[in-house]
Amino acid sequence: MPCTKEGVIMSIERIDENQCNGCGICVNSCPMDVIRMDEERKKAIARYPEDCTLCAVCEIDCPQHAIYIAPTKQVPVPMCWGL
Ligand code: SF4
Ligand code: SF4
Secondary structure (H helix, E strand, C coil): CCCCCCCEECCCCEECCCCCCCCCHHHHHCCCCCEEEECCCCEEEECCHHHCCCCCHHHHHCCCCCEECCCCCCEECCCCCCC
């Protein structure tokens, strides 16, 4: 599970696999390089969610409306050792 030094996760809420058609637009849209394609399943995944800034560009650009952003979502998690 990703975590930050503050112990807070901030990321896109989810990518709906059933809606995603694997077009790859979101991979190129994300300025933070968060999203990658799962090449086997041909679905977008949030590979580096800890880098997400919640800018919502991916959500706006997705033609399938498969990406959900939760701007206020901040989930407290235990601090990670070694950070
Ligand atoms: S832009 Fe939307 S439909 Fe296209 S790969 Fe990303 S999540 Fe899937
Ligand atoms: S909200 Fe912005 S930073 Fe986060 S995955 Fe989408 S495009 Fe990338």
